[in-house]
Amino acid sequence: MSLICALSNEVPEQPVVSPVSGAIFERRLIEKYIAECNVDPISNKELTVEQLIDLKVPTLTKPKPASGTSIPAILKSLQDxxxxxxxxxxxxxxxxxxxxxxxxxxxxxxxxxxxxxxxxxKEVTAAREALATLKPQAGIAPAAQGPALAATADAGGAADVPAEGAGLSEDVVSKLQETATVLTQERKRRGRTAPEGLTHSETIRSFSTLASHPGLHSASVPGILALDVHQKDTSKMVTGGADKNATVFNKDTEQVVAILKGHNKKVTCVVYHPTEDTVITASPDTQIRVWNVDTSQTLQLIRAHDAPVTGLSLHATGDYILSSSLDHNWAFSDIRVGRVLCKVSDQSASSPLTAAQFHPDGLILGTGTQDAAIKIWDLKERSNVANFPGHSGAISSIAFSENGYYLATAAEDSTVRLWDLRKLRNFKTIQLDEGYEVNDLCFDQSGTYLAVAGTDVRVYLCKQWTSLREFNDHTAQATGVRFGTNAEFLASTSMDRTLKIYGS
Structure with missing residues (x-):
């Protein structure tokens, strides 16, 4: 607040003098200032109202000139x-x-x-992707794979993994066996009772669509082709798209966590590591990529096949990946060093592989082919130990139940067949609608429910094998389906470019 009266041609009303500074003020203003601050506004020394000295000055008046009192003069003033x-x-x-x-x-x-x-x-991202692609060619992978693989490097310096792979060392076999023993004991300890908190079948019957997310992949190249959910933190999920990208999404915050760019063709297989923020993807470009979600960078580039990769499955150890391909081979690779440990070709089959899945214990695996063959393999011996005939048409999906006894398979014949691994027989066939196309199968973590994704999305109650719920919200083929923890929700993807979440 400016309370100081500047000296001018006009004298302020009720002027007073401050004996402290000698300045002249208007009494009304200086009294208000003293009431607030108790000091002189000029010298900032203590001052009271009683100390003020009144000035007596004659009132000055400035009469208007005579020329300003006429109407023409007033009009001129207004014009000015x-x-x-x-x-x-x-x-x-x-x-x-x-x-x-x-x-x-x-x-x-x-x-x-x-x-x-x-x-x-964009240029920096492209450069990083190119660098990640060149890492195995720069000597990193050959160094980890040993001189035998380095010797097979091509003229550009990139080592091609030999068809038989490096084989399974005693340490790897021991690790696989120990993991299987622990998992088998845990399964026996759990018994046949359903886990606490498992969603009741009647609740699943009342599931409805909670959310639909259409913006995860490019609209110019529509279609989500694969889906997987993090087992520990089921709010996180990864999708593979026809736009050549994989997208990591958080359903709770409804935010895209990362976009993984690097494949040259559409991403058809995705796996979310159950305990780490790591994603494995595969594509018809023959590449298998291991990604760090936090940095969106490729950790390992695995070249296990010479044709499109059609199936991915992570081993229970979390260190190895199973892949199948149209090159008639399945491969077992180490995701930590990006090395193919073994690559097996079915000499008795002339049809490409279309699906692959590890058994929950990790010592056996299943594969499906274009000519409807389903084969069970012993991983340690790399030998075919069982065959399940019965389907017609290419096998589209296979899934092992967590109980370790059931195998579900689907093909182009619009059926889902259930197999008993103990008796090696087909004990149940679910006949779907004529022309129904099955693209994905998934058991929940307890083995109580089976989900089917295809022309629509369906959930079945195991043992009784009765249909609990059908979801027809997608406007195109459903391509992936996964359960949340204790089947508290169901997620599905589709060629209509949407990720849908179902729950109660």
């Missing part, structure tokens, strides 16, 4: 005032026009800078 206002308005208009031009130029520069930054970010 109008002219001044118009000149001021014109000046303001000029300033506004200049400010608009400067703002337009600044916005143009900002837009140009934003475009340059976006282009540079």
């Amino acid at each position: 005032e109008w002219d001044a206002v118009m000149l001021h308005s014109f000046s303001l208009r000029q300033q506004l026009h200049t400010a608009r031009q400067e703002l337009s130029h600044a916005l143009y520069q900002h837009d140009a800078a934003t475009r340059v930054i976006a282009r540079l970010n």
Whole structure:
């Protein structure tokens, strides 16, 4: 608050003098200032109202000139005032026009800078992807794979993994056996009772669509082709798209966590590591990529096949990946070093492999082929130990139940067949609608429910094998389906570019 009266030609009303500073003030203002601050506004020394000294001065009046009292003079004054206002308005208009031009130029520069930054970010991302692709060729993978593989490097320096792979060492076999023993004991300890908190079948009957997310992949190349859910934190899930990308999504925050770019063709298989923020993807470009979700960078690039990869399954140890391909081979690879440990070709079959899945214990695995063959393999011996005939058409999906006894398979014959691994027989066949296409099968973690994704999404109650719920919300083929913890929710993806969440 400015309370100081500047000296001018006019004398303030009720002037007073401060004996502290000698300055002249208007009494009303200086009294208010003293009441607030108790000091002189000039010298900042203590001052009271009683110390103020009144000044007695004659009142000055400035009579208007005689020429200003006539009507023409008043009109002239008004005209002068109008002219001044118009000149001021014109000046303001000029300033506004200049400010608009400067703002337009600044916005143009900002837009140009934003475009340059976006282009540079894209170039940096492409360079990082190229670097990740070149890492195995720069000597990293050959060094880990030993001289035998390094000797097979091509002229460009990239080592091609031999068809038989490096084999399973005693340490690897021992690790597989120990893991299987622990898992078998845990399964026996759990017994045949359902886990606490498992969603009741009647609750699943009342499931409805809770959310639909259409923006995970490019709209110009529509279609989500694969889905997997993190077992520990089921809010996280990964999808593979026809746009060549894999997307990590958090259903709780409804935010995209990471977009994994690097494949040259559509991403048809995805696996979310059960205990780490790591994703494994595969594509018809023959590549298998291991990703770090936090950095969206490729950790390992595995070249196990010479044709499109059709199936991926992570071993219970979390260290090895099973892959199948149209090159008639299945491969067992170490995701930590990006090395193929073994690659097996079914000499008795002439049909490409279309699906592959590990048994929960990890010592056996199943594969499906284009000519409807289902085969069970011993991983340690790499030998075919059982065959399940009965389907017609290419096998589209296979899934082992967590109880370790059941195997579910689907093919182009619109059926889902259930097999007993103890008796090696087909004990149940679910006949679907004519023309029904099954793209994915999934048991929940307790082995109580089986989900089917295809023409629609269906959930079956195991043992009775009765249908609990059908979801027809997708407008195109459903391509992937997964349960949440204790079947508290169900997620599905589709060629309609949406990820849907069902629950109660």
